[in-house]
Amino acid sequence: DQQVKQNSPSLSVQEGRISILNCDYTNSMFDYFLWYKKYPAEGPTFLISISSIKDKNEDGRFTVFLNKSAKHLSLHIVPSQPGDSAVYFCAAIGKDFNKFYFGSGTKLNVKP
Amino acid sequence: KAGVTQTPRYLIKTRGQQVTLSCSPISGHRSVSWYQQTPGQGLQFLFEYFSETQRNKGNFPGRFSGRQFSNSRSEMNVSTLELGDSALYLCASSPTGRATEQYFGPGTRLTVT
Numbered sequence: 001d002q003q004v005k006q007n008s009p010s011l012s013v014q015e016g017r018i019s020i021l022n023c024d025y026t027n028s029m030f031d032y033f034l035w036y037k038k039y040p041a042e043g044p045t046f047l048i049s050i051s052s053i054k055d056k057n058e059d060g061r062f063t064v065f066l067n068k069s070a071k072h073l074s075l076h077i078v079p080s081q082p083g084d085s086a087v088y089f090c091a092a093i094g095k096d097f098n099k100f101y102f103g104s105g106t107k108l109n110v111k112p
Numbered sequence: 113k114a115g116v117t118q119t120p121r122y123l124i125k126t127r128g129q130q131v132t133l134s135c136s137p138i139s140g141h142r143s144v145s146w147y148q149q150t151p152g153q154g155l156q157f158l159f160e161y162f163s164e165t166q167r168n169k170g171n172f173p174g175r176f177s178g179r180q181f182s183n184s185r186s187e188m189n190v191s192t193l194e195l196g197d198s199a200l201y202l203c204a205s206s207p208t209g210r211a212t213e214q215y216f217g218p219g220t221r222l223t224v225t
Contacts, residue, residue, distance in 0.1 A: 006154070032212065043116070043202050043216030044155070089154060093212070099168050100214075102147075104154035 003027045004092050006103035013110050019077040021106050023090035026071065030092040030101070035064060035075045038087045038105070047088075048075070080110045114138065116205050116217035124223045130191040133220045137184050137205030143167075144186040145214065146178060149200040158201075161186055162209045190222075198224045 004025045013019045021035075031052050036044035050057040050064045050073070057064050063076045077084055087105045094101070117136045125131050137144050145168075146158040157170040161180035180186045184205075190197055200221050204214040 002153075004154075009152075034212070041218060043204070043218050045216070046214075049212060091155075099160070099170070100145075100147075100155070100157055102155035102157075104152055 002101075002104070003030075004090060004101045004103040006088075006090060006106050008106050009104070010107040010109070013080045013108065015082055015110055015112050016079045019075075019080045019084065019108055019110065021075040021077075021088050021090075021108065023073045023075075023103050024071060025073075025092050025101075027092070027094070027101075028068075028071065030094060032093040033064070033066060033073050034091045034093070035062075036089045036091060037084075038089060044089055077108075080108075082110050082112050084108060085110045116203060116215055118201075118203055118217040118220050120220060121218065122221045122223075124225060125193050127193055127195060127224055129193050130189065131193060131222060133188045133190075133201055133203075133222070135186045135188070135203035135205075135217060137186070137203075138207075138215055141205035141207050141215075142184055143206040143209035143214075144180055144184065145204045145206070146186070146188050147202045147204065148172075149202060149219070150198075155202065158188070160209065167209065193224045195224050198222060 034049040035047040038044040066073045090103045143162045145160040147155045160168040178188045200219045202219045204216045206214045
């Protein structure tokens with residue numbers, strides 16, 4: 001039973017436009033949410049996170065929004081760049097802070 | 113500082129065999145976690161070791177086991193391989209075990225034929 005879901009396996013966006021990646025979760029006890037970026041042949045690298053007590057966190061071109069009532073989070077990338085093309089995973093952490101629950105990933109393709 | 117290293121990077125095994133994967137964490141990191149990545153399932157947590165003790169375990173059968181040595185290096189073993197075990201196996205190290213401080217290795221691509 002997947003507790004974190006990314007329903008869009010792929011997304012294609014034009015360079016300079018906004019990329020919106022979505023993630024849904026089922027467990028209301030999750031405390032912390034993270035987004036990871038993964039290039040082929042490399043491990044995931046941490047991108048941005050948000051605590052469950054916030055609804056928005058911004059870091060440069062990346063903004064994560066959290067809607068707790070809808071159990072939904074999204075990652076906005078503005079403006080999108082070709083170097084952003086990668087697979088993006090969202091993840092949630094339970095109360096023990098030592099166990100990740102990952103989504104299945106969304107492959108983002110930013111076209112020049 | 114050197115990153116997390118995993119060996120081998122690629123591996124082909126036959127169904128029924130067993131396999132051992134190795135992970136060397138970042139120097140000073142005491143926690144090592146293992147994940148399985150398959151298409152459509154994303155990353156699934158296997159287990160976490162901290163100071164040679166298994167601290168957390170995911171929902172995988174007993175064929176999947178691991179251990180951690182006194183130098184924090186970790187190995188993961190899969191016995192009686194099945195075709196469905198074909199995946200990318202990632203390990204991540206952390207200084208304290210907090211998931212927010214994890215650094216991932218490049219993974220070992222296991223193919224079971």
